[in-house]
Amino acid sequence: MADGRDREDGPVSGEEERRFLAGYDPRAFTPAAVTVDVAALTIRSGVPHVLLVRREAHPQRGRWALPGGFVRAEDGPDGPADPDLPDAALRVLSEKTRLPADPHLEQLGTYGRRGRDPRMRVISVAYLLLAPDLPDPRAGRDTAEAAWIPWSDLGHGEGARPRVEPAFDHAGIVADAVERARSKLEYTALATAFLPPAFTITRLREVYEAVWGRPLHAANFHRKILATPGFVEDTGELAPSGGSGGRRPRLYRAGGAALLHPPLLRSAP
Template structure:
């Protein structure tokens, strides 16, 4: 093995950024925090932080998720009985533009986290405040913005958020990931509203019911009903064992 000199290569830092998505008031929302320190002090940003020396990437992302939201990572295939404490977490993409952070060369490994309707967030770390915001609001162009709420996200977080939203929109077409936005037991109507919020389209209730109940392994009856949505009692379901949907739930063309 040829000699290796670590000092021959420039040092750089590694961070994890989190695209945390949930459905609130029938809208797809993302968690953002107001930065309390430079750079971009006072601007909204995705939650995240630097990877510690003794951490792998998944551990760092899970730690930041707990610190910023109080959420733990749900075990794959094992729905939590407490929907506020479990979240689906997966690696999204890596971002390494040399100029993405004005402090130094920083490479970010972004992660996507999905969870059911979540309570008001709490700020942590170097964040002054935190809020849930509709993704459409966060991703809109900032030209002509009238207030700081609509200012562009810090760093390259608008691009990371857009990539995370598109990942979620595409994955619920061919996987059972949409159930990660639902409580452990849910109605077909509640699941339909998840699809409508993530895709940003209205779906025909009868066609949707026929597709999801007719897709093998997607849903299984939970053995009960609920009237929490008003009207007649609706049957409750749980996620089935299927992770890939066949046939897929294709996104309507807008």
């Protein structure tokens, strides 16, 4: 076996490497199409929704699907290449929705089962996007319709029966997105991504209740949030009156912390 000395980096010979690259043919490998799909989640009046579009083009014409599209691998007639996969995700989605300035975007997973798309081998990199309440989307190219669909219509949540069966394997991708969002609320400060820049503790609690589908103890939640360093920062302001009476709550903004110590665990009911 190699000893320590042998583990030093080997040479990367410049001249030979240049000659190799000059003679390289990128068409030599079997192509697979690479797409990005975006599972955009938001909360509208206390109910979690996912953004879906109705396909106007084949295959699976007429079905609801995640907004997605092909990654631009190289500069071409359609436009410049996507510098990285998150750029592709935001490009594809902004063709269909007006996005907030700084949405939370994270990679969810990559789906490449043979036969998941009838046209050819398609590898889809799925992204999870969390956003505060966005305006209704407008349908884009190849799209008959675009809408925010409640999770419950896809069978997620307490006793919800599925009413929509998305195209391809997108039902599974949405399920993964929902589960990712639920578990990330436990140990990250991600819930604030569902809220506008300034919010009250009660709004934050409603995010948790909507995503987890379970009521939380308001008083203890309040204390726990304030006791978690870096989760929220006091703006010093109060929310405008709600109209129906009650004390005006303080306004907070997202703090610097990404991870929560300690986490907020959801346990059994």
